[in-house]
Amino acid sequence: MKRLLPLLMACLLFAPLGVNAQVEIGIDGGVGWSKVSDFDATTTISIPTGNVRLGFPSDQLSFETLLSFDLVNSDGTLTIFSAYPGVNFPLGDGNYYLRGEAALQFISIESESESELGAGIGLGVKKPVGDTPISFRFEVAYDRWFDAKVNEVRVLVGLSMLVEG
Numbered sequence: 001m002k003r004l005l006p007l008l009m010a011c012l013l014f015a016p017l018g019v020n021a022q023v024e025i026g027i028d029g030g031v032g033w034s035k036v037s038d039f040d041a042t043t044t045i046s047i048p049t050g051n052v053r054l055g056f057p058s059d060q061l062s063f064e065t066l067l068s069f070d071l072v073n074s075d076g077t078l079t080i081f082s083a084y085p086g087v088n089f090p091l092g093d094g095n096y097y098l099r100g101e102a103a104l105q106f107i108s109i110e111s112e113s114e115s116e117l118g119a120g121i122g123l124g125v126k127k128p129v130g131d132t133p134i135s136f137r138f139e140v141a142y143d144r145w146f147d148a149k150v151n152e153v154r155v156l157v158g159l160s161m162l163v164e165g
Contacts, residue, residue: 026158027053034152061087065083078108080106084104099124118150125139140153
């Protein structure tokens with residue numbers, strides 16, 4: 001499974017380039033909970049934004065990647081870059097969606113660095129704001145980071161805007 005995940009991530013990142021002329025960009029703020037086996041849980045609050053979204057919507061599905069960057073400087077420097085390429089499958093009237101995603105994280109602590117692979121699933125709703133290209137979003141997601149054995153839950157609230165190509 002871990003050998004196929006980088007290939008899946010590359011497909012999710014680059015396949016949308018030839019699919020559609022529409023692009024959706026957005027920002028999300030939210031709350032995240034992480035639990036590492038045998039350690040205390042951590043809570044992260046990101047307001048007004050913790051993630052940037054880049055999506056390629058169509059009628060049947062939407063290829064969408066969430067990106068985040070965190071820099072923490074205390075007694076040392078911790079840098080985390082996360083990418084969650086995924087596919088949103090519309091449910092019902094099309095405002096609700098089910099999200100399947102791969103997950104990749106690059107972590108650097110001082111002079112040491114590592115990468116982490118994971119996978120996840122989410123459920124969300126995207127409501128248009130009137131007749132504008134702007135939508136309000138709410139999403140709940142779960143990810144499992146394989147090597148670190150971390151369980152992560154995200155609750156995101158955000159805005160996205162559809163840009164016609």
